[in-house]
Structure formats: structure tokens, C-alpha cells
């Protein structure tokens with residue numbers, strides 16, 4: 532079978548900035564690659580920020596500076612016996628061609644390719660890039676502006692691109708991020724209803740709002756959460772219900 536047919540193209544995507552695209556790309560990619568045994572690679576097409584490319588340099592430096600993490604990383608790389616996943620920088624308008632080329636020439640078969648795409652429709656080639664994904668995951672927060680732009684854009688994607696048939700998209704999945712336990716539920720219920728009425732799919736798992744996400748790990752930390760070179764600590768994953776998210780994610784993409 533052709534290798535490129537087996538590689539899943541996936542993007543955490545949103546029209547709204549700061550909702551967790553890069554964070555989830557990293558958390559999911561690292562879990563799959565370093566803990567679950569899949570081979571992943573990432574294309575960072577979020578020009579001009581390229582935050583993931585920069586993040587990897589920072590993550591490596593953090594591991595080297597910290598004795599405990601250095602030991603953990605050494606153990607990890609000798610146990611799983613594979614390298615850190617590549618993060619490649621590319622412009623959005625030709626990222627699909629670059630991705631196809633990468634998949635075709637990669638010495639190891641790639642199970643999942645993640646695309647961190649720019650958050651605006653005005654970027655040249657963004658719609659084409661999105662249409663080339665197999666699965667799109669869109670973080671949403673209970674914020675009116677986020678919800679409005681997300682619902683409008685997701686419907687457009689669903690209607691225009693998918694009905695024309697010129698697309699690889701199999702699923703578009705919204706999911707709640709930064710859910711605060713103390714918030715009243717009627718707002719969520721209302722949005723859940725609206726999402727259903729529009730015929731969009733909503734994932735069951737919700738990610739809690741947790742200070743973990745905002746914390747850059749300290750020099751002497753013994754646990755890792757969001758890192759491009761190590762998987763998220765299992766206890767921290769459970770605490771924000773990220774473990775449930777991963778299960779549902781794997782169920783959807785059907786590797």
C-alpha cells in the first residue's frame with residue numbers, strides 16, 4: 532500500500548488566536564511519539580511567529596540545564612530508541628506539497644503529520660491547506676467572539692469545501708478547552724445545543740482550565756507538561772483530563 536495514504540494529516544485549527552492550537556499540537560504530538568510509539572512530524576506554518584520551531588530550541592535547552600530532566604530524557608531516548616520528532620518551518624501556501632514530499636522520502640513511515648496553520652483566512656493558501664487535512668480539531672472557549680467566529684468558519688468549511696468534494700477532510704471536531712469547573716453550565720449547554728443544530732460535531736472530552744498550561748517549567752522542576760522533546764507527565768495529564776481527550780482523539784483518527 533502507498534505510504535502516503537496511511538499518514539494522517541491533522542491540524543488543530545481556529546480562526547481565533549490564543550485558543551490552544553500550538554499547545555495541543557505539542558501535547559498530542561509528544562504523547563503519540565514519545566509514549567504511544569507512533570511516529571509523528573510537525574509542520575509549523577504559522578508564519579511569521581513559528582512558535583513551535585522556537586519552542587523546540589527552548590525545550591531542549593531546558594532539558595540540558597536540568598539534571599533530573601536530563602536523566603529522564605536519556606532514559607527515554609535509550610528506551611524508545613528513537614529521535615525527537617522533526618518540526619519543520621514552512622509557508623502555508625505550499626505546505627501540502629512539502630508535506631507530501633516529506634512523507635514520500637521519510638526513512639521511517641510517518642503515522643501522523645501535524646500542521647500548525649495560521650489563524651486567519653487572509654493567509655494565502657490557508658483554505659487549500661485546510662482542505663488537505665484528514666481531520667481538523669478546533670479548540671473553543673466559552674467566549675462569545677471565539678464562538679461566533681468558530682461557528683461561522685466551521686460551517687463554511689463544512690458546506691463549501693466538503694460539499695465540493697475537493698477535500699481530504701473526513702472529520703471536523705470542536706472541543707471545549709479551558710473549561711472552568713466553577714463556571715455555570717447553562718452557557719455550555721446552550722452552545723452545545725447550537726453546535727448540534729448547526730450539524731457540527733463536538734467532542735465529549737473537555738479540557739480543564741489549568742495553571743499548568745501557563746507555567747513555564749522552573750529550572751529545578753521534576754515534571755514536564757508541554758514539551759516538544761518529552762511526553763506530558765501522566766499525573767498532570769489526568770489532572771486536566773487530557774488522558775480522556777487522547778483516547779477520543781485516537782478513536783476519531785483511526786490509525
Ligand SMILES: Nc1ncnc2c1ncn2[C@@H]1O[C@H](COP(=O)(O)OP(=O)(O)OP(=O)(O)O)[C@@H](O)[C@H]1O
Nearest residue numbers: 548549550551552553554650709739740741744745
Ligand atoms: N486548558 C488550558 N488552561 C489554561 N491555559 C491554557 C489552556 N489551553 C491553552 N492555554 C494557554 O493559552 C495560551 C494560548 O495557547 P496557544 O499558544 O497554544 O494558542 P494558539 O491558538 O496557538 O495561539 P496563536 O494564535 O497565538 O498561535 C497559552 O498561554 C496556553 O498556555
Ligand SMILES: [Mg+2]
Nearest residue numbers: 552553577582
Ligand atoms: Mg500558535
